[in-house]
Amino acid sequence: MxxxxxxxxxxxxxxxxxxxxxxxxxxxxxxxxxxxxxxxxxxxxxxxxPGGIDVHVHLTPSYIPGADAPKRVDDFLSGSAAAVAGGITTIGNMTFQRPGETLREGVARDMEDARRNAVCDYVLHPVLTDPSERNLAQLPDLAADGHTSLKIFLLFEHFDARVADYIKAIQTAGRHGTISMLHCEDGALIRCVCQELLAKGLGAPRYYPNSRPVFTESASVERAVAIVRATGAPAYIVHLSSRAALDAARRGRADGLPVYVETRPIYLYLTRERFEEPDAAKYVGNPPLREVIDLQSIWHGLHHGDIQCLCSDHVGWSLEQKLEPGLNITTVRPGMADLETLMPMLYSEGVHGGRISLSRFVEVTSTNTAKLFGMYPQKGTxxxxxxxxxxxxxxxxxxxxxxxxxxxxxxxxxxxxxxxxxxxxxxxxxxxxxxxxxxxxxxxxxxxxxxxxxxxxx
Ligand SMILES: [Zn+2]
Incomplete structure (x- = not known):
């Protein structure tokens, strides 16, 4: 040997x-x-x-229209180094198109970046920000090439503006064995709540949890489950954070729908009380930190199998970037570094803490992710x-x-x-x-x- x-x-x-x-x-x-x-x-x-598989990381810039943020500090080199130092051997990056690029052009660009820099294996998830006919026509070829996932933000304004096209994209993806990764927060409701808070002078980062209440997540998960019901296409709900949202997903799963749930470490270890600290903005993620009852429900879901995957949603912001003065509930920078801590924290709090078994630990950090993302049994066991x-x-x-x-x-x-x-x-x-x-x-x-x-x- x-x-x-x-x-x-x-x-x-x-x-x-x-x-x-x-x-x-x-x-x-x-x-x-x-x-x-x-x-x-x-x-x-x-x-x-088995080496950990974290299919939800951000190691390249996101080109969201209007999101005029400074450059984030992690790339494929530092991010993949953090991964292997924490026991993770495969990462999945969210690959945004630059304005004017197609899905395949965006993927080609990030492929080159990862090839030069990554110290561990990787996959890329094209993020659909323009459900044009041209992009939808590329979905079969992307699947045939081995890119069998697609990321969609139900949060963005253009989702509601073009919902029929997005549903068609999810349906087309499913027909070609591609899983749709859905960011489930209702953008229109969140924008409405934010306007109300800003008008009352409650725009400081400490009010961030108030700006994206649980119902804005659960309404969006209900909608995602309904899209799966209508299309039969598989959906993977990213970073689910609350009991109400989990209940909505569980109802879909109970009916046999291919609805899968990812949660993220912060919802297992932190609650919204953190926002009472002076540096509240460092805890900002989408969705926000929730109540103790939500945290308990997420642990329960991991233990019982209603939640199948734990991924970091790693975003590298420095503390200075997170705490920059003048940011408010609509401009704070979501996400935090969590690749290196994902497996140790889950082992410590979950396995050592008696909340989940060793086999469950392996499933949620590796095996289930490998299966859902078309890598099993090459990876995940x-x-x-x-x-x-x-x-x-x-x-x-x-x-x-x-x-x-x-x-x-x-x-x-x-x-x-x-x-x-x-x-x-x-x-x-x-x-x-x-x-x-x-x-x-x-x-x-x-x-x-x-x-x-x-x-x-x-
Ligand atoms: Zn993300």
Missing amino acids: DLVVKNGTVVTSGSMAVSDVGVEGEKIAVIGPGLTGKREIDARGKYVF IAVGSDADLVVWDPAALRKIEGSKMRSNAGYSVYEGRQVQGWPACTISRGEVVFENGEITARRGRGKWVRRGRTMAL
């Missing part, structure tokens, strides 16, 4: 046993006892998980013939979260100072050790694009 991970407890979504994992080239070749290799990694007393994407996990490692010591250029973490138990000891991507002893050992640009098949039902 080229590489053997020895005596670790190998965990997949359906099994757990002490074993060696033998790697030849980029693939897992044997799983069993007594293997020897040119390089051997001692995993005694540690877990071996530990099996003979799968890519040797592995994370050797030290369940006893104690760490304090310190944003300034992490790989994101953001330089801060919303979990600053939290004590975490469990951290990657070593991350392996396609048979290559890319992170060990706290250091990134990967070469810039070694990451590969993953050609994807059709979305799988869960």
Whole structure:
């Protein structure tokens, strides 16, 4: 064997046993006892998980009309370094078109950027911001080329203006095995609430949670479920944050609809009380932080399977950018760095904290995402013939979260100072050790694009 991970407890979504994992080239070749290799990694007393898959990151600029924001601080290099340092071996970037570009032109541009810079594997999700006939006509070719996902913001003004075209896009995508990733917040309702708050002088960032109440999310999720009902096309609801929204998705799933739910770490660990702090703006994400009852409901959904995936929605803003004076509820900068902390925080609070099982941890951080995004079983499991994407996990490692010591250029973490138990000891991507002893050992640009098949039902 080229590489053997020895005596670790190998965990997949359906099994757990002490074993060696033998790697030849980029693939897992044997799983069993007594293997020897040119390089051997001692995993005694540690877990071996499939490398994490975070399909929701922003490592390239978004060209949203009118969004006149400064350049964000993370790119494919720093973002993918943060990923592997946190046990994640595949990332999915939101790829916006520049004005005038088609979906395929935008994808080609980001493909080149990722090819030069990424240290882990990646996929790209074209973001549909113009459902023109020309863009819709490209959906079958994108799917045939292996880009089987499409991102749509129900939030944007042009969604309501052109809803029939967007529904047609979701329908066309579904016919070609492409899953539609839906940002479910009702833009028209949010704009109305914001105007009311601004008129009352309540525009400061601390009122951000008031500006996007739960009903603006649940109404949008209801609409997404109705679109799935009408078209039969699969939909993946990104960063779901509230109990009411989860209830809406659950009703769709109970009827057998292909509705899938992603949540995001911040909704598991933080609540809206954070907005009473002086630097409230650093907690801004879309949707906003919610109440304790919502947080409990998200944990319940993860535990019971109503929520299938946990992804970071990583956006690299520096603290200065987030806290820039003069920003209000309509101009604050949403998103935060969370790639490196996604798996450690979930392990610590979820598995170590007794809220979810080890197999559930593997499902929501890797296996389910691989299936929904057409990468299974190449990615998302530990099996003979799968890519040797592995994370050797030290369940006893104690760490304090310190944003300034992490790989994101953001330089801060919303979990600053939290004590975490469990951290990657070593991350392996396609048979290559890319992170060990706290250091990134990967070469810039070694990451590969993953050609994807059709979305799988869960
Ligand atoms: Zn996002």
